[in-house]
Amino acid sequence: VTGTNAVGSGTGVLNNAVSPLNTTLSSGKYYLQDNTRGQGIFTYNANNKSSLPGTLMSNTTNAFTTSTDKAAVDAHFYAGKTYDYYKSTFGRNSYDGNGTSLKSTVHYGSKYNNAFWDGTQMVYGDGDGTTFIALSGGLDVVAHELTHAVTSSESNLTYQNESGALNEAISDIFGTVVEFKTQSSKADYLIGEDIYTPNISGDALRSMADPTLNGDPDHYSNRYTGSADNGGVHTNSGIINKAAYLISAGGTHHGVTVSGIGIDKLGTIFYRANTTYLTSSSNFSQARAAVVQAASDLYGSTSAETTAVKNAFTAVGVN
Ligand SMILES: CCCCC[C@H](S)C(=O)N[C@@H](Cc1ccccc1)C(=O)N[C@@H](C)C(=O)O
Numbered sequence: 001v002t003g004t005n006a007v008g009s010g011t012g013v014l015n016n017a018v019s020p021l022n023t024t025l026s027s028g029k030y031y032l033q034d035n036t037r038g039q040g041i042f043t044y045n046a047n048n049k050s051s052l053p054g055t056l057m058s059n060t061t062n063a064f065t066t067s068t069d070k071a072a073v074d075a076h077f078y079a080g081k082t083y084d085y086y087k088s089t090f091g092r093n094s095y096d097g098n099g100t101s102l103k104s105t106v107h108y109g110s111k112y113n114n115a116f117w118d119g120t121q122m123v124y125g126d127g128d129g130t131t132f133i134a135l136s137g138g139l140d141v142v143a144h145e146l147t148h149a150v151t152s153s154e155s156n157l158t159y160q161n162e163s164g165a166l167n168e169a170i171s172d173i174f175g176t177v178v179e180f181k182t183q184s185s186k187a188d189y190l191i192g193e194d195i196y197t198p199n200i201s202g203d204a205l206r207s208m209a210d211p212t213l214n215g216d217p218d219h220y221s222n223r224y225t226g227s228a229d230n231g232g233v234h235t236n237s238g239i240i241n242k243a244a245y246l247i248s249a250g251g252t253h254h255g256v257t258v259s260g261i262g263i264d265k266l267g268t269i270f271y272r273a274n275t276t277y278l279t280s281s282s283n284f285s286q287a288r289a290a291v292v293q294a295a296s297d298l299y300g301s302t303s304a305e306t307t308a309v310k311n312a313f314t315a316v317g318v319n
């Protein structure tokens, strides 16, 4: 909408206080439209239907605190935080580098247990209340989906088999990196922990530290070779997620010891790989080469960073 910039507040999915919330005042109504980042961040309500984008979220006051507001408040705020990470860390203006506006829709479908990037916008379900609660309530979910947009603009990894698992792992990696940079006190290497199984504490949809906790492989010899889930893109991502975990945190896996280099460098290395070396058809072995080259460019071919990358990929059986 055309209006004036305003700063409001809200309540998130986990009943967390959210402030500041960048909004737009137009004709006496406040909209979830943030004009301070790129060409804007716009958050919509699908009203539990499946037509997109739905209606731009509005309120008569600048306090978004109703139950309907909560998923939108987090989607809006976390999209802004993810935008900030890419802009401040790499100078990247929005997912395409051109400041293209970020659109999110919440309350998609009925009890929809998923979130996705549809090629032009982020989409979030409410969950069924048992497997998931509203998925935009997880910062790692929002950063996961927005990172698919970055990947689509860069390597454009094909969403199936090994390139698809790489695509998924890169989204999990940046979901985690953004969580560490934005919510440092509650950051972890778990994926979806904030919005997964509200009745079970301590679990998550995936674990980068130990993918086997959810039945996902942590070594290439255990990869899934079937056709489900586009060739196991959410399963075989565990192999790359484990390598990423080892690069950042270090550890010994299958007899190979990795000296961790930290979460910031993990993000910097994978960002360079995704924007410079990976292509739509890259497989795991080619991804190793891409990430090694990225680390070498950044820190030197004999650096501790490059050594950590090599050892981590070896540890998960990718050569
Ligand atoms: C619509 C068809 C599937 C789209 C897949 C999207 S990109 C995706 O990977 N969504 C994430 C959502 C997510 C992210 C982080 C944490 C929790 C949940 C995902 O992992 N979806 C799982 C449930 C899946 O599709 O199997």
Ligand SMILES: [Zn+2]
Pocket (backbone or CB within 6 Å): 144, 145, 148, 168, 171
């Ligand atoms: Zn995904």
